[in-house]
Amino acid sequence: MSGRYADGLAERARARLSPEVYHYVACGAGDGLSASEAEQSWRSWRFRPRVLRDVTYVELATELLGTTYAAPIGVAPTTLHRAAHPDGEVETARGVARCGVPMVVSSNAGSTFEDIAATGVPWWLQIYLTSERSVSEPVVARAVAAGARALVLTADTPVVGTKREGERSVWSAVEPGWLRVNFPDQGGGPDDPAVRAAAEKATDLGPQDVAWLAARFGLPVVVKGVLHPEDARRCVDAGAAAVWVSHHGGRQLDRAMAPAHALAAVVEEVGDDAEVYVDGGVRSGLDVLTALALGARAVFLGRPVLWALADGGAAGVVSLLGELTSDLEECVRLAGEPSAASVPRELVVNTGS
Template identity: 45%
Template sequence: MSETALSTPDVPLGEPPAPAGLADFADLARAVLPPEVWDFVDGGSGAETTLVANRRALDRVGVLPRVLRGVPTPRTDARLLGATHALPVAVAPMAYQRLLHPDGEIALAGAAGAAGIPYVASTLSSAPIEEIAAAGGTVWFQLYWLRDRGLVTDLLDRAQAAGCAALVLTVDVPILGRRLRDVRNSFAIPPHVLAANLPAGRDDLAHAATPGVSAVAAHTGEVFAPAVTWADLDWLRERTPVPLVVKGVLDPRDAVRAAESGADAVVVSNHGGRQLDGAPASAAALPAVVEAVAGRCEVLLDSGVRGGVDVLRALALGAHGVLVGRPMLWALAAGGRAGAETALSLLAGEFRDALALAGCADPGEARDLRTTVE
């Protein structure tokens, strides 16, 4: 082999190479974010065993490709919650996105809309739900159950008026998981980054830096209701005209109960390893949930998704789609809306390639693939 063949393409000094895959944005984000913000996004709870398990579980899933199928260029579009989207993917709800980039949620929602996939806006967004919904595309609203029932009602009314196409109730945060990186950093949200959906002053604790304390945990302990019940879900179902999603389910019994209570979908999720440390990896819990609900509602996977092959793995395990979280924050940090659009374009290409290599003409065929566990 010649010396020329062994050489690498010239890259201008001081400029990192362009991302070749979705996971490449992590290093780009880490290079530009303050260390305490990186830890807030990247970290998990406790010893971070569940955080690590999420990735390991997906890596252990082998997909048996089909051959001689005569598959042309695969279609990537899929139906989620009664609507067709460009990918079986939604951007996961994530708080305080203006920590990562001044344009925050507006940029990421706009990128999701341009890519043709849903964007899930968090209760703790740093932009109001009205502005996020106006950014274009399909927006779902994620609800944390708050101590103030009147405020819950107000958020529901605002989300409906803004045109949100679904409601996602997060059920795995009775209290905030003990995120030791934030405790060690005495992490607090900067004053310019607000919980924009809450009334003025209702996020003051999130900004109050105290040595050895996570201000985010202190704030959520003040405003989140610690004892949400199935009766609350029933109340929510009665007053919610749009599809209802229950996020944070791992036990199949809870998934069945959610379906029986009228949930249109459940999200198998351990909150990205940020709640109960020691909970199983989401991918490991997924097949039992799919079997238990037996088609009574859709099943989505969240936690650990890092590329198109992971989307294929989730579908092969029985999911209807996935939520992708941290990689989108990395892309937002690295390049704002343009970075997020690049990341979603890469994800779409990765998924299309994965379908082709697995012999699948579309995401529906991927759900018929068989898997192994290494």
């Protein structure tokens, strides 16, 4: 990213985090190919900017699920915020709220939904449905009661992709209170076999779960982890208000195609019927502009936000998101486009490089 704050951000965060936590957040699944190529994949696109256009003022605001936000940028769900800052997701939310963009809160969060909501941040809940749906339901109900504006169903995690551990497992460096504080008391700690069995992720996830979430809780449902256009169509037909193109930061099936290369086909399939979002390797205004031209309504950031939280708390999050927004404003203006919400597909071509 061209912004000054983001230069060297990951390394500054690394100096503040335990080695186990840093490795866990930074690593990908398998050999890490999908994780490592995500950033570079955005650079295979090239722009055809327009000229002789009035770009004295450019509009960055965009509408997502009926709410207008300051920029087409959001914060993706990540875990272990409490490992990065004592106030965890609450501190992240303080920064995000100042930027006027949405924050997606992990169902595994270490801060209560009520405390996150008290910051005034506009927030959505990310949820993994469990094999026993009854375990998930009270968590979602609590989030809805606390003011969540949407439900983001993670669809690409029937099992957790294997990561290569460092010398010590991350779980040896994690306090019990850093995770799953919004789940009802299940009678034991996270290592209790009964608790672990009840929390196993659903391997039978299907379109019926999208329809059930929408009907049961009355909020827009976003399905995250979509790479195939036919899956996007199944999500929308089941009632999803949006699909989120993502390969989970390269943390699930290694060698899964980069979201930057999957996005266009998904938009072509469902872009007239639902909103489409994307994450994965977005690091600059040029990346955001590319995603918008390919049809994404918004991009979401994962790891960089956690690095910013570790580096500077809420102020670090503001610096990161603020610089990315300023970078995007310059890029939109240089592309000859007056609005980020109406960047045309013809702006970008894929060179295959």
